[in-house]
Amino acid sequence: MKITEDTILADILKVKGAEEILTKFNVPCLGCPFAKFEIEKLKIGDVCRNYDIDIENLLRELNKLEK
Numbered sequence: 001m002k003i004t005e006d007t008i009l010a011d012i013l014k015v016k017g018a019e020e021i022l023t024k025f026n027v028p029c030l031g032c033p034f035a036k037f038e039i040e041k042l043k044i045g046d047v048c049r050n051y052d053i054d055i056e057n058l059l060r061e062l063n064k065l066e067k
Contacts, residue, residue, distance in 0.1 A: 003062045005045025005055060012044060017065045025058045027051070 003012055009029060012018050022030055029039070029047055048055040 003044070003059055005048075005059070006043050008040060009042040009044055009047065010039045012062060013039075015062070015065050018062055021058070021061045021065070024061075025053050027053060027058075 001007075001011070001015075003015075012022070019030065027044075027047060028051055029042060044058070045055060047053070048058060
């Protein structure tokens with residue numbers, strides 16, 4: 001599975017090592033109590049735009065996990 005801006009956060013979290021990379025990029029949804037209710041709908045691209053996170057570098061690192 002290639003991770004893109006449209007990939008749902010819940011699917012990304014199923015990838016081994018992804019949580020550590022998301023934490024490294026300060027993705028706030030991992031600790032947000034409200035995100036637990038929306039995690040099946042949150043697209044990583046939307047999260048990055050809302051929190052000014054470098055989506056290109058984040059996707060690059062996440063997709064290295066897939067290989």
